[in-house]
Amino acid sequence: MRAVAAFNRAVRLVPPHIIYAAGFLHIAWLFWQGQTGGLGPEPINALERALGETGLKFIIAGLAVTPLLRLARVNLMRFRRALGLTAFLYISVHLLVWLVLDIGLWSEIWADIVKRPYITVGMAGFILLVPLAVTSTDGAMRRMGVAAWRRLHRLVYLAAVLGAVHFVMIGKTWALEPLVYLGAILTLLALRAGRLVSRGRGNAGDSRIRTDSFPG
Numbered sequence: 001m002r003a004v005a006a007f008n009r010a011v012r013l014v015p016p017h018i019i020y021a022a023g024f025l026h027i028a029w030l031f032w033q034g035q036t037g038g039l040g041p042e043p044i045n046a047l048e049r050a051l052g053e054t055g056l057k058f059i060i061a062g063l064a065v066t067p068l069l070r071l072a073r074v075n076l077m078r079f080r081r082a083l084g085l086t087a088f089l090y091i092s093v094h095l096l097v098w099l100v101l102d103i104g105l106w107s108e109i110w111a112d113i114v115k116r117p118y119i120t121v122g123m124a125g126f127i128l129l130v131p132l133a134v135t136s137t138d139g140a141m142r143r144m145g146v147a148a149w150r151r152l153h154r155l156v157y158l159a160a161v162l163g164a165v166h167f168v169m170i171g172k173t174w175a176l177e178p179l180v181y182l183g184a185i186l187t188l189l190a191l192r193a194g195r196l197v198s199r200g201r202g203n204a205g206d207s208r209i210r211t212d213s214f215p216g
Contacts, residue, residue: 034047052090119166132155
């Protein structure tokens with residue numbers, strides 16, 4: 001426990017904005033790699049995959065923050081918003097690369113979404129993330145009310161599952177890595193569901209709204 005306490009004290013000295021900076025720098029580096037031949041013979045496909053996969057990793061990291069606090073007392077709560085918004089940044093750029101560099105012809109975009117199930121699933125996941133990013137501020141939470149805000153932001157679990165399924169469907173074979181991501185998300189979802197069930201039992205008959213924590 002002393003090690004955890006020391007870690008938590010050290011983490012408080014790290015500004016959350018460093019996550020945004022690291023994300024922007026990494027994305028710029030990926031584009032530079034693509035321009036200089038560092039992404040192999042199919043740079044656009046490699047760039048799409050790197051951006052999408054990194055975005056999924058950030059989503060998983062954000063979802064893991066609350067279980068880490070509950071189960072291991074590791075407090076990374078101050079980074080959760082930055083993790084979520086950085087995930088949205090990666091996935092947005094992933095989508096833009098597909099739209100501009102891969103498809104190119106806007107007339108074919110809708111046909112591609114309808115024709116390819118993995119794109120349909122991925123697009124659905126992205127659409128779910130948009131309102132979460134827009135309402136990620138404290139002001140949005142106050143305007144919506146804590147209870148409604150929490151219910152909306154639970155959609156991140158569905159978006160994460162869709163993102164992982166999108167990744168699984170891209171592969172022509174059952175690769176291990178996408179399945180690991182999907183398994184991690186389903187595990188985090190199960191932990192969250194168990195928490196909601198136990199909280200519901202514990203709060204039976206109590207209609208007060210808790211405001212001391214965020215969903216996740």
